[in-house]
Amino acid sequence: GQARGVLPRGHELLVTRARSAAFAEADLVIVAGVPLDFRLRYGSFGSKEAPARVVHVADAPEGIASHCALAASAAGDLAAFFTLLAEAARPGGDPAWLGRLRAAWRASVDADADLLASDATPVHPMRVYGELLKALDDDAVVIGDGGDFVSFAGRLVEQARPGRWLDPGPFGCLGTGLGYAIGARLAHPSSQIVLLLGDGAAGLSLMDADTLARHNLPVVxxxxxxxxxxxxxxxxxxxxxxxVAADLRPGTRYDEVVRGLGGAGEMVTSPAEIAPALRRAFASGVPYLLNVITDVDAEYPRTTTGV
Incomplete structure (x- = not known):
């Protein structure tokens, strides 16, 4: 997650929305700094007929994958690895392949346009991000703490700078969000700090909004x-x-919880209310919670249901 923004949004080589196509067609994949887990097909790239060679790079030997065949591996200083790689690499590449990936990226972006502007009620989660993306500064820190709701953010939020995205990591350890928000506000006192919570995740750590309020740490x-x-x-x-056991209480007033702890907030029930509510939240100067009632049937589209 911390690599987001190394290539800023708009960069000609940033084709993250075409990642599936890239992985399926690649003949060589270098994975650096992350495990070869479910997020990266457990190290299986290319096709059955032409599997890709995989190079795994980690900051310590114990981080190197042992469950799959590797063409090569390296452990140690990641910055030194990339410096040496850049020195050894030859200019060139396949412009036609990059063009195909850019086309796939553009098609994915275009396919989302209608939902990002959806007027459906209850609110489609995509509409929340359609408005949020227009309100974010380049140096904003965005924190994800949740499941389905935050999955949309993982796909849609492209940072302009590195180190501006935090999430629960590969094990989905919900409850990290408020702590991350406290630290991010202290580390970046003049930046927008936005914490995205699912209502399930809110039940694990929302009382830490008390810390935000007592120490005058504004977070949206x-x-x-x-x-x-x-x-x-x-x-x-x-x-x-x-x-089974997947339902929570409908319409819980999480905004009233934050108000009771010394912050502010409001409930949002229609798409037209989102943008003005965001403006009020960013201008408030206090911990401010937008409690957006979203459509339970608008689930994040997945190609897998687990291991």
């Missing part, structure tokens, strides 16, 4: 409130046809 908190553990509810329905 956006809760995607669909009354469910969406990351569990959707896959259970897909696999079994029903879901």
């Amino acid at each position: 908190i956006i809760v995607g409130n669909n009354g469910a553990w969406g990351l569990e509810k959707g896959p259970m329905r897909a696999v079994y046809g029903y879901d």
Whole structure:
């Protein structure tokens, strides 16, 4: 996650939305600084007929994958690795392949346009991000703490600078968001700090808004409130046809919790309310929670339901 922004949004080589196409067609993949886990197909790239060679790079030997065949590996200082790689690399590449990836990236962006502007009620989560992306500064720090709601952010939020995205990591350890927000506000006193919470994740750490209020640490908190553990509810329905213990109380007033702790907030129930509510939140100078009632049936589209 911390690599987001190394190539800033708009960079000609940034084709993250075409990652699936790139992985499927690649003949060589270098993975640096992250494990070869479910997010990266456990190290399986290319096709069955032409599997890609994989080079795994980590900051310590124990971080190198042992569950799959590697063409090469390296452990140590990642900056030194990339410096040496850049010195050894020959100019060139395949302009036609890059062009295909750019076309796939553009098609993915275009396909999202209608939902980013959706007027549906309950609010589609994509509309929340359609408005948020227009309000973010280049140096904003965006923190994700949640399942389905934050999955949309992971796909849509492209940072302009590195070190401006934080999330629970590959194990999805929910509850990290408020602590991250406190640290981010202290580290970046003049930047926008935005914390994205699912309503499930809000139940794990929202009381730490008390710390934000007592220490005068303004953070904009956006809760995607669909009354469910969406990351569990959707896959259970897909696999079994029903879901168990995945529902939360509808319409919980998380905004009133933050107000009671010394901050501010409001409930948002329609798409037209999102943009003005964001303006009020960023201008407030206090911890401010937007409690957005979202559509429980608007789940994040996934190609897998787990391991």
